[in-house]
Amino acid sequence: MKPFLRQFVAHRGxxxxxxxxxxxILVAAFASVWxxxxxxxxxxxxxxxxxxxxxxxxxxxxxxxDIGAGLAYGARVSLLIGVTSTLVAVCLGVxxxxxAGYKGGAIDDLLMRFTEFFQTIPQFAMALVLVAxxxxxxxxxxxxxxxxxxxxxxxxxxxxxxxxxxxxxVQAAVVIGQRPMRIVFTQILPNAMSPIIVTASLMTAxxxxxxxxxxxxxLGDRNLMSWGYMIGAARTMLREAAWMSLMPGLAILVTxxxxxxxxxxxxxxxxxxxxxxxx
Amino acid sequence: xxxxxxxxxxxxxxxxxxxxxxxxxxxxxxxxxxxSFTLDKGEILCIVGESGSGKSICANAIxxxxxxxxxxxxGRILYQGTDxxxxxxxxxxxxxxxxxxxxxxxxxxxLNPIMTVGEQIAEVMAVHNDRPGKARQARTLELLELxxxxxxxxxxxxxxxxxxxxxxxxxxxxxxxxxxxxxxxADEPTTALDVTTxxxxxxxxxxxxxxxxxxxxxxxxxxxxxxxxxxxxxVMEKGILVEQGPAAEVLNRPSHAYTRRLIDxxxxxxxxxxxxxxxxxxxxxxxxxxxxxxxxxxxxxxxxRKRHVVAVQDVSFTVQRGRTLGIVGESGSGKSxxxxxxxxxxxxxxxxxxxxxxxxxxxxxxxxxxMRKNVQMVFQDPFAxxxxxxxxxxxxxxxxxxxxxxRGKAEHRTxxxxxxxxLHVGAxxxxxxxxxxxxxxxxxxxxxxxxxPQLLVADELLSALDASVQAQVLQLLMKLQAxxxxxxxxxxxxxxxxxxICHHIAVMHRGRIVEEGTPEQVFTAPxxxxxxxxxxxxPGQSWEPPRLALAA
Numbered sequence: 001m002k003p004f005l006r007q008f009v010a011h012r013g014x015x016x017x018x019x020x021x022x023x024x025i026l027v028a029a030f031a032s033v034w035x036x037x038x039x040x041x042x043x044x045x046x047x048x049x050x051x052x053x054x055x056x057x058x059x060x061x062x063x064x065x066d067i068g069a070g071l072a073y074g075a076r077v078s079l080l081i082g083v084t085s086t087l088v089a090v091c092l093g094v095x096x097x098x099x100a101g102y103k104g105g106a107i108d109d110l111l112m113r114f115t116e117f118f119q120t121i122p123q124f125a126m127a128l129v130l131v132a133x134x135x136x137x138x139x140x141x142x143x144x145x146x147x148x149x150x151x152x153x154x155x156x157x158x159x160x161x162x163x164x165x166x167x168x169x170v171q172a173a174v175v176i177g178q179r180p181m182r183i184v185f186t187q188i189l190p191n192a193m194s195p196i197i198v199t200a201s202l203m204t205a206x207x208x209x210x211x212x213x214x215x216x217x218x219l220g221d222r223n224l225m226s227w228g229y230m231i232g233a234a235r236t237m238l239r240e241a242a243w244m245s246l247m248p249g250l251a252i253l254v255t256x257x258x259x260x261x262x263x264x265x266x267x268x269x270x271x272x273x274x275x276x277x278x279x
Numbered sequence: 280x281x282x283x284x285x286x287x288x289x290x291x292x293x294x295x296x297x298x299x300x301x302x303x304x305x306x307x308x309x310x311x312x313x314x315s316f317t318l319d320k321g322e323i324l325c326i327v328g329e330s331g332s333g334k335s336i337c338a339n340a341i342x343x344x345x346x347x348x349x350x351x352x353x354g355r356i357l358y359q360g361t362d363x364x365x366x367x368x369x370x371x372x373x374x375x376x377x378x379x380x381x382x383x384x385x386x387x388x389x390l391n392p393i394m395t396v397g398e399q400i401a402e403v404m405a406v407h408n409d410r411p412g413k414a415r416q417a418r419t420l421e422l423l424e425l426x427x428x429x430x431x432x433x434x435x436x437x438x439x440x441x442x443x444x445x446x447x448x449x450x451x452x453x454x455x456x457x458x459x460x461x462x463x464x465a466d467e468p469t470t471a472l473d474v475t476t477x478x479x480x481x482x483x484x485x486x487x488x489x490x491x492x493x494x495x496x497x498x499x500x501x502x503x504x505x506x507x508x509x510x511x512x513x514v515m516e517k518g519i520l521v522e523q524g525p526a527a528e529v530l531n532r533p534s535h536a537y538t539r540r541l542i543d544x545x546x547x548x549x550x551x552x553x554x555x556x557x558x559x560x561x562x563x564x565x566x567x568x569x570x571x572x573x574x575x576x577x578x579x580x581x582x583x584r585k586r587h588v589v590a591v592q593d594v595s596f597t598v599q600r601g602r603t604l605g606i607v608g609e610s611g612s613g614k615s616x617x618x619x620x621x622x623x624x625x626x627x628x629x630x631x632x633x634x635x636x637x638x639x640x641x642x643x644x645x646x647x648x649x650m651r652k653n654v655q656m657v658f659q660d661p662f663a664x665x666x667x668x669x670x671x672x673x674x675x676x677x678x679x680x681x682x683x684x685x686r687g688k689a690e691h692r693t694x695x696x697x698x699x700x701x702l703h704v705g706a707x708x709x710x711x712x713x714x715x716x717x718x719x720x721x722x723x724x725x726x727x728x729x730x731x732p733q734l735l736v737a738d739e740l741l742s743a744l745d746a747s748v749q750a751q752v753l754q755l756l757m758k759l760q761a762x763x764x765x766x767x768x769x770x771x772x773x774x775x776x777x778x779x780i781c782h783h784i785a786v787m788h789r790g791r792i793v794e795e796g797t798p799e800q801v802f803t804a805p806x807x808x809x810x811x812x813x814x815x816x817x818p819g820q821s822w823e824p825p826r827l828a829l830a831a
Binding site (some may be wrong): 087130167168172173174175176177178179182185187190191 | 396532620624648649651652656658659660663664665666667668669677678681682721726730731
């Protein structure tokens with residue numbers, strides 16, 4: 001693991017991304033400590049500009065809600081949805097891709113046509129429709145994002161499995177009498193992990209964007225403050241109070257950028273072909 | 280040293296004190312160190328060494344093709360009196376191709392796949408503005424004719440993928456010869472080729488060298504090849520030239536310990552195993568009895584059609600306890616397919632595979648799984664056959680765990696096995712990446728033996744290893760087989776190796792066994808024409824390696 005860490009740390013962008021993401025995670029974790037009040041309650045004068053009042057350094061919105069509190073609680077929602085939907089999508093994608101790649105033949109054909117069916121529908125349109133049908137809630141949002149984001153994972157895992165199962169060490173595992181399930185999970189999957197981890201990190205960023213877009217369009221969970229909702233609510237006052245959209249916008253930008261930087265760092269550190277680069 | 284044997288200035292090419300430093304963190308400080316040798320007009324100098332000995336670096340230094348991180352630190356490379364290391368890139372470009380020709384190891388990757396053969400040969404002349412117009416076309420045909428390619432008129436319009444490996448190497452040679460260079464550098468030009476093709480290419484190089492009076496620097500690891508073509512030999516070990524001299528001298532009276540070790544690793548034609556081959560075990564039922572095995576693959580042909588390619592046809596053989604059957608053949612002969620069929624890694628079309636009397640070909644994978652421990656395999660590529668993410672201990676132990684051995688017992692047995700294959704016990708907790716090719720192959724053997732198999736299939740287990748390592752691994756395998764009385768199927772392309780260790784040999788050609796018998800019979804009285812061709816193509820016919828005492 002040591003060369004991996006060295007490589008990752010050598011990637012400056014990745015370290016910056018990691019620090020930024022840690023800050024976001026800390027803010028999300030301590031949101032209720034710093035902001036005892038719910039982000040929905042009106043706590044001050046409406047439309048306070050940032051730094052105008054010492055009490056609300058990030059300003060207030062048109063209803064006098066603290067934007068700082070909104071950002072902190074919104075970070076919880078963004079991270080929660082981003083991570084959960086990615087985890088579920090990766091599990092689903094790995095399962096389908098692994099079965100298709102390992103079994104091959106008719107099962108492979110069937111599963112891949114099924115995967116393509118999902119890939120032919122524009123991702124965001126499908127997420128939108130799914131959330132609208134199942135009424136907006138955190139569960140329907142996570143479900144919708146999962147359903148639109150597993151197909152690329154399945155295809156990636158399938159192609160990795162197709163090439164790995166031809167390798168001699170997998171044949172050796174067959175020869176010593178290991179069962180197929182054991183071969184899949186102890187021989188092949190660990191060797192396919194690197195690209196899966198990289199894809200997963202980038203998917204988290206996409207999931208956060210999708211959640212924000214859904215909330216922006218008013219399809220967010222009504223009980224949870226989210227960055228997308230904040231931008232959506234502020235868009236009518238874009239000229240009068242630009243900071244109201246700017247602050248959550250920056251939060252999304254920073255988080256997604258941080259995750260992408262980490263993903264790129266992971267890619268360089270985990271990919272043995274790239275590891276030689278520059279040496 | 281070179282001044283003693285050759286007059287200074289008379290040499291076509293002379294390398295003097297060449298030293299190339301390796302980047303830091305390498306396994307040694309120098310790629311080549313204080314290298315001095317000469318190449319005369321009209322002679323073939325063989326540079327011999329194992330992988331990593333610096334022989335290719337030396338060739339690339341002469342051509343000025345060293346990668347950026349390797350720069351010659353000191354020394355001179357004199358070509359007709361001018362130091363190539365001091366020349367500008369433009370001057371070198373003028374020399375490369377025109378005065379210095381080179382042939383590479385991989386004919387598959389050295390040709391441009393989207394240019395026809397004729398265009399590629401003509402291009403060599405075009406970059407040097409040689410023979411413009413019609414003459415260039417004529418010269419291309421002449422070259423194709425010279426390197427012995429059939430129907431040059433047609434073949435010049437073919438793309439490289441249409442040609443076989445041997446034909447591609449001939450095209451490479453034609454390109455290198457296009458401008459009649461003074462020096463031809465051949466970097467393992469026959470390593471990727473089959474024996475019979477190798478013999479043809481070697482003959483071609485030798486013949487052309489005689490006609491054109493070139494100086495040829497031929498890099499190889501095979502002493503058989505050296506014996507066939509070399510006028511003089513230089514032996515390299517870890518970047519240092521340890522011995523050089525006339526071929527007969529070095530081959531038969533090697534003075535340096537390393538040369539002795541290399542020559543000692545060359546398989547001898549006759550051996551102890553072969554001698555006792557005649558004594559047949561009567562009456563005993565064979566461990567493995569293969570009857571009329573046939574296997575074909577269907578490969579896509581065009582967009583929708585499929586074509587059946589018969590890989591193995593009507594192959595029958597038996598193997599008894601403690602005996603070794605050698606299956607010998609060139610690439611594409613179907614020998615590896617047989618190995619896979621025996622282990623049920625691929626299905627078969629028809630025939631029977633009787634293991635201790637029961638037909639395993641009929642069994643489903645699940646039915647066969649409990650029997651798998653009896654039939655084990657050592658794989659060809661030691662770098663691909665060990666899971667890079669598992670420790671050596673786990674790799675060897677996994678098979679026992681899969682077959683229901685308790686963990687503690689399996690662990691104990693694994694340590695015992697690592698000792699048996701002469702690996703350090705500390706290997707248990709380390710990863711395959713930390714081991715050399717030969718050590719990895721030992722791990723592969725330990726894995727196979729962990730299940731106490733009755734039948735061991737070894738598929739080209741030596742082909743990825745250096746000569747001296749080959750000899751060690753082979754010795755180990757023989758010793759273990761004698762100890763454990765395992766029946767073995769040894770698949771190889773090398774007739775010399777097969778003759779050395781097998782009790783019985785089957786020669787395969789295009790999916791069929793064309794000849795079988797004891798090594799003695801096959802070698803001294805081959806009945807089939809193909810066997811005769813194969814034996815004739817074996818390099819180093821005229822040279823029987825001296826039996827050296829490895830005292831030094």
